[in-house]
Structure formats: C-alpha cells, structure tokens
Amino acid sequence: MTTLLPTSTAGSLPKPSWLAQPEVLWSPWKLQEAELVEGKQDALRLALHEQRHAGIDIVSDGEQSRQHFVTTFIEHLNGVDFEQRETVRIRDRYDASVPSVIGDVSRQKPVFVDDAAFLRAQTDQPIKWALPGPMTMIDTLYDGHYKSREKLAWEFAKILNQEAKELEAAGVDIIQFDEPAFNVFFDEVNDWGIATLERAIEGLKCETAVHICYGYGIKANTDWKSSLGSEWRQYEEVFPKLRQSNIDIVSLECHNSRVPMELIELIRGKKVMVGAIDVATNTIETPEEVANTLRKALQFVDADKLYPCTNCGMAPLSRQVARAKMDALSQGAAIVRQELTR
Ligand SMILES: [Zn+2]
Numbered sequence: 001m002t003t004l005l006p007t008s009t010a011g012s013l014p015k016p017s018w019l020a021q022p023e024v025l026w027s028p029w030k031l032q033e034a035e036l037v038e039g040k041q042d043a044l045r046l047a048l049h050e051q052r053h054a055g056i057d058i059v060s061d062g063e064q065s066r067q068h069f070v071t072t073f074i075e076h077l078n079g080v081d082f083e084q085r086e087t088v089r090i091r092d093r094y095d096a097s098v099p100s101v102i103g104d105v106s107r108q109k110p111v112f113v114d115d116a117a118f119l120r121a122q123t124d125q126p127i128k129w130a131l132p133g134p135m136t137m138i139d140t141l142y143d144g145h146y147k148s149r150e151k152l153a154w155e156f157a158k159i160l161n162q163e164a165k166e167l168e169a170a171g172v173d174i175i176q177f178d179e180p181a182f183n184v185f186f187d188e189v190n191d192w193g194i195a196t197l198e199r200a201i202e203g204l205k206c207e208t209a210v211h212i213c214y215g216y217g218i219k220a221n222t223d224w225k226s227s228l229g230s231e232w233r234q235y236e237e238v239f240p241k242l243r244q245s246n247i248d249i250v251s252l253e254c255h256n257s258r259v260p261m262e263l264i265e266l267i268r269g270k271k272v273m274v275g276a277i278d279v280a281t282n283t284i285e286t287p288e289e290v291a292n293t294l295r296k297a298l299q300f301v302d303a304d305k306l307y308p309c310t311n312c313g314m315a316p317l318s319r320q321v322a323r324a325k326m327d328a329l330s331q332g333a334a335i336v337r338q339e340l341t342r
Pocket residue numbers: 010180211212213214215216311312313
C-alpha cells in the first residue's frame with residue numbers, strides 16, 4: 001500500500017433488505033437459484049459503492065456473498081453433514097446446534113473464487129477477502145470422525161490453502177483469516193493454532209492477515225465481555241508467538257474495548273489493523289474519536305504499518321449506521337494522515 005493509513009473494514013457489512021432480513025446475524029436468503037446469484041452480485045456492487053463513497057481504501061465484498069462467516073465455507077466441503085447436528089459450546093461461551101464431521105474433509109470445488117473474481121472486476125482498489133481460520137472452523141463443528149481438534153484443524157488448513165491460492169490468482173491483495181477463537185483457547189493457539197494458520201498461508205505471495213476480535217455486538221459476546229474484568233489482556237497470550245509467524249497483518253479490536261493499547265507493542269514489526277470503530281453500538285464515532293484511537297496506537301505501531309479499521313464486522317447494524325461509521329473512519333484517518341505528513 002502506498003497510501004498512508006489505508007482504511008478498511010474488518011469484514012461484513014449489512015445486507016440490503018431484499019436479499020436478507022437486515023439487522024439480524026446470519027439471516028437466510030430471500031432469493032433463490034439464479035435470482036440469488038444476481039442478488040448477491042448486486043448487493044456486492046452496492047457494498048463496494050458504499051465503501052468507495054466513504055473513502056475506504058482497501059475494499060471488500062462486505063460478505064454479501066455469504067450467510068455466515070464460517071458455515072458458508074464449510075457447507076461447500078465434503079465430510080461434513082449438515083443434517084446430522086449436535087449441540088456444542090462455541091468458544092466456551094454459548095451453545096449452538098452445529099453440523100457433524102462424518103468423514104475425511106475435502107474441498108469439492110472453489111468456494112469464494114468466483115465471487116472474488118467478480119469483486120476484482122469491479123474495482124482497481126486493493127481488495128481484501130476473508131476466510132475463516134482453521135481453529136474457528138473446528139470450533140463451529142461436532143467432530144465424530146477425527147476426534148481430535150488439532151488433526152481437524154490441520155485438514156482444514158490444507159483446504160484453506162487451496163482456496164487462498166486460488167483467491168490470490170483471482171487478484172485478491174489481502175487474504176484475511178478470521179480467528180476469534182484465538183482469543184479463547186490460548187494453549188491450543190500456541191501449541192498448534194498459529195502453526196495451522198501458517199499452513200493455510202503457505203506459498204502465498206499476496207499479503208495475509210489474521211482478525212482476532214471479541215466478536216459481533218450480540219448478547220452472548222457482550223455478556224462475555226462484561227465478565228472479562230477491567231482490563232482485557234487476552235491478546236497478550238498469543239501475540240508473542242504471532243509476532244514470530246509469517247502472517248503480515250494483525251486485525252484487532254481497540255475502540256471502546258478494555259484492551260490495553262500497549263499490548264500492540266508485542267507484535268511490533270507487523271502491520272496492524274487497528275479497530276477504531278465499535279461495532280457493538282449504534283453511536284457513531286466522531287472523526288476526532290477515531291483520530292484519538294489512531295494517535296494512541298501510533299505509540300506502539302509505526303505509521304507505515306498502521307491500518308485504521310473497524311473492531312469487527314458490521315452485518316448486524318443498520319445500513320445507515322454502518323455507512324456513517326465508515327465515513328467517521330475515513331475522516332478520522334484523514335485527520336491523522338494530515339498530522340503525519342505536515
Ligand atoms: Zn470480528
């Protein structure tokens with residue numbers, strides 16, 4: 001990136017009401033078959049337009065092409081039965097009925113590559129594409145086949161690597177892996193979580209990112225957050241090892257969270273997508289608030305490595321709120337950019 005402080009969003013944006021019910025996470029599609037394909041493409045065009053209008057530098061599909069950031073990917077794989085469901089505890093936080101791994105997992109065909117190529121054809125701006133990380137994938141499934149979280153994660157890492165290589169060939173500039181599970185299972189992250197992530201990015205020449213957050217602004221997450229005490233030091237557990245990894249960019253939550261900003265020092269040398277927009281409130285940040293978060297982050301990350309971003313995806317918000325938050329993000333980044341270049 002030649003732009004100083006290039007802005008981006010963590011991932012999802014609200015869907016138009018004609019595609020899926022708004023302000024609900026993971027709501028089912030309203031269209032089917034060919035209409036759905038066209039509807040998703042139209043929604044992607046809109047999401048792109050709104051990002052450009054707000055002045056976002058690194059754009060994405062706003063996840064208009066998927067219903068759920070993990071399951072939509074898994075649905076396309078062999079070895080997982082979506083009919084056979086079991087209740088498991090997700091990220092040690094809430095119970096959910098999830099599909100079962102019933103055989104060897106493999107990818108039948110590319111999952112998001114056509115969608116990424118479609119996005120590539122719409123813009124010359126740098127594009128970022130999100131995939132679920134191996135550890136977050138296994139945490140959303142019941143595994144009665146491998147009977148080992150680690151083994152299953154390595155299998156998923158191989159599949160993600162195949163997909164990532166094809167996304168790179170389709171012209172994606174940054175491939176991001178969403179790993180909220182990195183904030184929960186510290187021992188596993190250090191034992192094999194980061195290693196499986198590195199397997200997923202093996203051989204890639206494009207940039208790679210890992211997004212580690214405290215989740216969407218839904219009740220299970222806000223309840224969990226309120227149990228975490230006055231300082232959230234979860235990042236401290238995984239950053240030292242992440243710093244040694246081959247991942248280029250770390251995307252994290254900052255604004256309105258109780259994460260001590262100095263923890264960013266632990267990944268000195270990495271590019272950091274600093275969350276300057278709270279996705280768990282409808283209150284719109286002022287550009288000055290965004291600028292303040294970025295100024296604080298600049299104590300711990302070099303200016304050429306600071307990427308202003310949102311804390312997490314904005315799918316559950318209204319379109320108006322998401323748009324206004326993107327505006328605030330780019331205006332706040334502009335303030336600091338000006339200070340740095342003056
Ligand atoms: Zn997130």
